[in-house]
Amino acid sequence: xxxxxxxxxxxxxxxxxxxxxxxxxxxxxxxxxxxxxxxxxxxxxxxxxxxxxxxxxxxxxxxxxxxxxxxxxxxxxxxxxxxxxxxxxxxxxxxxxxxxxxxxxxxxxxxxxxxxxxxxxxxxxxxxxxxxxxxxxxxxxxxxxxxxxxxxxxxxxxxxxxxxxxxxxxxxxxxxxxxxxxxxxxxxxxxxxxxxxxxxxxxxxxxxxxxxxxxxxxxxxxxxxxxxxxxxxxxxxxxxxxxxxxxxxxxxxxxxxxxxxxxxxxxxxxxxxxxxxxxxxxxxxxxxxxxxxxxxxxxxxxxxxxxxxxxxxxxxxxxx
Amino acid sequence: xxxxxxxxxxxxxxxxxxxxxxxxxxxxxxxxxxxxxxxxxxxxxxxxxxxxxxxxxxxxxxxxxxxxxxxxxxxxxxxxxxxxxxxxxxxxxxxxxxxxxxxxxxxxxxxxxxxxxxxxxxxxxxxxxxxxxxxxxxxxxxxxxxxxxxxxxxxxxxxxxxxxxxxxxxxxxxxxxxxxxxxxxxxxxxxxxxxxxxxxxxxxxxxxxxxxxxxxxxxxxxxxxxxxxxxxxxxxxxxxxxxxxxxxxxxxxxxxxxxxxxxxxxxxxxxxxxxxxxxxxxxxxxxxxxxxxxxxxxxxxxxxxxxxxxxxxxxxxxxxxxxxxxxxxxxxxxxxxxxxxxxxxxxxxxxxxxxxxxxxxxxxxxxxxxxxxxxxxxxxxxxxxxxxxxxxxxxxxxxxxxxxxxxxxxxxxxxxxxxxxxxxxxxxxxxxxxxxxxxxxxxxxxxxxxxxxxxxxxxxxxxxxxxxxxxxxxxxxxxxxxxxxxxxxxxxxxxxxxxxxxxxxxxxxxxxxxxxxxxxxxxxxxxxxxxxxxxxxxxxxxxxxxxxxxxxxxxxxxxxxxxxxxxxxxxxxxxxxxxxxxxxxxx
Numbered sequence: 001x002x003x004x005x006x007x008x009x010x011x012x013x014x015x016x017x018x019x020x021x022x023x024x025x026x027x028x029x030x031x032x033x034x035x036x037x038x039x040x041x042x043x044x045x046x047x048x049x050x051x052x053x054x055x056x057x058x059x060x061x062x063x064x065x066x067x068x069x070x071x072x073x074x075x076x077x078x079x080x081x082x083x084x085x086x087x088x089x090x091x092x093x094x095x096x097x098x099x100x101x102x103x104x105x106x107x108x109x110x111x112x113x114x115x116x117x118x119x120x121x122x123x124x125x126x127x128x129x130x131x132x133x134x135x136x137x138x139x140x141x142x143x144x145x146x147x148x149x150x151x152x153x154x155x156x157x158x159x160x161x162x163x164x165x166x167x168x169x170x171x172x173x174x175x176x177x178x179x180x181x182x183x184x185x186x187x188x189x190x191x192x193x194x195x196x197x198x199x200x201x202x203x204x205x206x207x208x209x210x211x212x213x214x215x216x217x218x219x220x221x222x223x224x225x226x227x228x229x230x231x232x233x234x235x236x237x238x239x240x241x242x243x244x245x246x247x248x249x250x251x252x253x254x255x256x257x258x259x260x261x262x263x264x265x266x267x268x269x270x271x272x273x274x275x276x277x278x279x280x281x282x283x284x285x286x287x288x289x290x291x292x293x294x295x296x297x298x299x300x301x302x303x304x305x306x307x308x309x310x311x312x313x314x315x316x317x318x319x320x
Numbered sequence: 321x322x323x324x325x326x327x328x329x330x331x332x333x334x335x336x337x338x339x340x341x342x343x344x345x346x347x348x349x350x351x352x353x354x355x356x357x358x359x360x361x362x363x364x365x366x367x368x369x370x371x372x373x374x375x376x377x378x379x380x381x382x383x384x385x386x387x388x389x390x391x392x393x394x395x396x397x398x399x400x401x402x403x404x405x406x407x408x409x410x411x412x413x414x415x416x417x418x419x420x421x422x423x424x425x426x427x428x429x430x431x432x433x434x435x436x437x438x439x440x441x442x443x444x445x446x447x448x449x450x451x452x453x454x455x456x457x458x459x460x461x462x463x464x465x466x467x468x469x470x471x472x473x474x475x476x477x478x479x480x481x482x483x484x485x486x487x488x489x490x491x492x493x494x495x496x497x498x499x500x501x502x503x504x505x506x507x508x509x510x511x512x513x514x515x516x517x518x519x520x521x522x523x524x525x526x527x528x529x530x531x532x533x534x535x536x537x538x539x540x541x542x543x544x545x546x547x548x549x550x551x552x553x554x555x556x557x558x559x560x561x562x563x564x565x566x567x568x569x570x571x572x573x574x575x576x577x578x579x580x581x582x583x584x585x586x587x588x589x590x591x592x593x594x595x596x597x598x599x600x601x602x603x604x605x606x607x608x609x610x611x612x613x614x615x616x617x618x619x620x621x622x623x624x625x626x627x628x629x630x631x632x633x634x635x636x637x638x639x640x641x642x643x644x645x646x647x648x649x650x651x652x653x654x655x656x657x658x659x660x661x662x663x664x665x666x667x668x669x670x671x672x673x674x675x676x677x678x679x680x681x682x683x684x685x686x687x688x689x690x691x692x693x694x695x696x697x698x699x700x701x702x703x704x705x706x707x708x709x710x711x712x713x714x715x716x717x718x719x720x721x722x723x724x725x726x727x728x729x730x731x732x733x734x735x736x737x738x739x740x741x742x743x744x745x746x747x748x749x750x751x752x753x754x755x756x757x758x759x760x761x762x763x764x765x766x767x768x769x770x771x772x773x774x775x776x777x778x779x780x781x782x783x784x785x786x787x788x789x790x791x792x793x794x795x796x797x798x799x800x801x802x803x804x805x806x807x808x809x810x811x812x813x814x815x816x817x818x819x820x821x822x823x824x825x826x827x828x829x830x831x832x833x834x835x836x837x838x839x840x841x842x843x844x845x846x847x848x849x850x851x852x853x854x855x856x857x858x859x860x861x862x863x864x865x866x867x868x869x870x871x872x873x874x875x876x877x878x879x880x881x882x883x884x885x886x887x888x889x890x891x892x893x894x895x896x897x898x899x900x901x902x903x904x905x906x907x
Contacts, residue, residue, distance in 0.1 A: 081846050082823060117612040122548050124610055125595075133622060134614050139847050146850050153679070160678045268559040271547065272591030 004065040006030045007072030009038040019215035030061040052092030058099035070109040082143035093151035097158045126277035129233040167221035171234035175295035176211030199242035207235045210290035235276035243269045322346040324370045330379040339507040367401035372514040375408045388451035408452040411445035412468040424570035427523045461520030463513040471589025473596040486541040497531030497565040502584040512578040524574040528586040531567035544594035549607040616864040617856040626654030634658045637717030639666035641824035645855035657683035690741035691727040693907035700748035712758040715742035722831030724783040729907040732778035738792035753812040767793035802893035804872030813871040819854035
């Protein structure tokens with residue numbers, strides 16, 4: 001099958017690409033010209049440069065394509081402003097969907113759990129796949145939710161008019177390469193373990209999903225009959241707070257010791273029941289393979305690598 | 321490795337089978353259908369190449385004697401088939417004097433003797449243990465696990481005592497500390513008992529190493545009950561530090577020999593059970609419903625309930641900003657939208673969006689520049705020629721001009737676009753609006769900071785863009801109040817709404833950069849709400865049952881707000897009305 005991945009260098013796209021490398025699909029990617037050098041497996045894929053506002057490039061990218069993985073969506077405010085979110089997520093998706101009409105049989109989009117109604121309080125748990133949608137939060141978070149809901153609607157409505165089948169994945173917080181949120185959390189906790197209290201208050205309960213698990217979920221959603229035209233929640237298994245992150249970091253850095261000073265604190269702050277239950281994926285046989293500890297191990301390994309290379313550079317590089 | 325599970329149909333059996341399968345064991349279930357009595361050969365054949373027999377008969381719904389017979393028979397078959405190990409799930413009820421014991425009860429502590437006065441649960445477990453040990457040879461090593469109750473959220477019998485404690489407090493709790501085990505951990509204990517070589521022939525207590533006393537148990541269950549059912553349980557969010565109790569069962573043997581420690585703490589087990597109890601209470605209506613409260617407009621859009629089906633809604637300024645989003649929202653709610661704007665290209669784009677999207681209803685576009693009174697009249701004529709009835713008129717078009725500008729009629733543009741044009745359009749269309757129809761004027765909180773200078777309505781003495789805008793919105797507000805008075809409680813509903821600070825281009829028109837106050841406001845764009853959100857606020861005036869029946873109201877975003885007293889002055893309102901009538905006549 002001819003497959004297109006948009007946004008192949010992103011937090012999700014690179015893992016979808018990786019998962020596709022284990023299949024016999026012919027893969028093409030649609031990417032911004034200035035991130036082409038960061039695409040993996042360049043010897044095995046076709047690349048079409050362009051952006052989602054460019055109709056001609058979209059037509060070229062979609063030529064002969066039967067399956068689309070749309071992961072070229074942007075998320076983290078406040079670094080990205082609302083107009084940009086609207087431009088890329090809502091208008092970009094609309095353009096892509098328009099260009100799809102015809103050959104594409106299934107359209108897999110990776111949206112976010114951010115589109116759901118607020119679900120911070122435990123009385124609403126566990127949130128499942130078909131919970132109501134409502135953009136919420138402060139204006140920039142709201143802008144993200146709105147742009148994603150508009151993008152989703154573009155896909156739903158195209159499917160309604162018979163353009164293609166869809167699968168709408170909505171992952172919780174994503175861990176993995178290029179996931180600044182979890183990297184920042186861990187970095188902050190390394191610098192100052194006492195930040196855990198504030199971070200716990202701010203983010204409360206999280207249920208991270210690793211990119212590899214989103215990759216397998218996306219591939220499953222691409223051809224599983226029960227996931228046809230479904231909105232699908234994607235979430236790891238463990239509900240964790242910043243204290244759990246701290247406790248797991250300590251465990252990783254103190255292998256063999258049992259006197260984890262954060263274990264009790266972490267357990268007290270953990271409600272003990274999951275926030276998300278990805279019912280549809282579980283029914284389809286999907287199980288996340290990466291635990292929260294695996295995710296943190298990966299981040300710590302990466303940070304160590306950065307630290308070990310950065311010692312070769314002066315802290316301050318003078319400009320002539 | 322191959323494991324055979326007897327009585328695999330019980331919840332524990334299913335979990336164990338799952339856990340074994342994940343470890344790539346071959347798993348087979350041996351259920352009631354097979355070899356009831358006397359078919360020893362068939363049973364032996366089934367057990368032939370198995371490595372471990374898991375005996376879960378304690379949880380089978382059988383008379384005591386039948387259960388014991390069955391265990392005896394299966395063990396005999398296992399011996400004959402050369403199964404190297406058998407693991408029995410027994411109960412911690414077997415210990416005779418757990419309450420009187422000084423320290424935690426070890427595996428060697430005295431058991432009940434088979435006499436009168438032995439609790440039924442202990443009698444059953446003892447019988448099972450005896451049957452399991454009967455005729456032991458060296459062929460099959462036997463391991464017994466003595467386990468307390470489980471935190472099994474799927475088992476009503478496990479929940480009932482916890483539910484009673486949640487409601488009645490300490491009084492309902494047993495006097496001994498609770499040491500229940502999480503069902504997932506029981507599977508890992510069974511697997512450890514099957515695998516660890518040194519375990520053969522031993523008896524193990526398998527329980528949570530920590531004891532939860534009755535007071536703590538009651539407090540914690542009630543805290544969880546609040547945490548999992550209330551909307552804002554901030555006070556109960558973090559589990560307090562509880563005093564520790566000495567456990568009833570000693571668990572160190574399992575920890576040393578089997579290397580088994582529960583992975584899931586008792587607190588997780590309790591929380592899961594408490595959540596299940598709360599689900600039950602919610603289903604019975606004893607705990608508040610947790611269906612999220614979504615604004616009426618969002619609910620209508622998401623469910624496609626089309627509350628405005630068949631209604632004609634006129635939206636001015638519908639080619640950009642709030643008006644454009646509002647037109648789409650109303651259309652998605654089923655309305656026939658008459659969009660009014662200056663930009664014909666943008667109007668055509670809007671129409672094609674309404675046409676193409678399956679969620680929208682087709683609409684129409686009328687190009688008109690509302691700054692000219694003649695065009696307003698022409699617009700009203702066109703609308704009335706096409707529609708006998710207008711269900712809603714939304715005077716959305718508004719503008720801020722960086723430099724003072726006069727219209728073709730010679731009036732100041734801010735005043736005309738924000739006030740005079742809506743005044744005239746409303747007057748011309750009001751007879752076509754039915755009693756249950758709506759007139760919605762867009763305003764801004766900024767009107768509160770201003771007043772009206774009748775001697776200088778056109779700001780000719782000192783032009784400040786925002787001041788001119790505030791005055792026009794003040795006049796608009798005063799007009800709305802006067803209109804609501806004239807139409808009365810039985811007439812069409814009149815409402816004014818301030819959508820808040822919205823990410824539109826209103827502050828970003830030509831020349832805005834030369835005005836520091838406008839540029840500064842425009843820089844705060846990222847903190848403003850989206851035009852779409854503002855559109856839902858405006859649409860709620862027609863859709864939200866809490867607002868759509870009211871007239872003469874002022875709404876700030878999504879909440880009813882006080883009307884500024886200055887705008888409700890009747891004399892001034894009447895005077896403004898007559899002046900406005902004269903102005904539109906003269907144009």
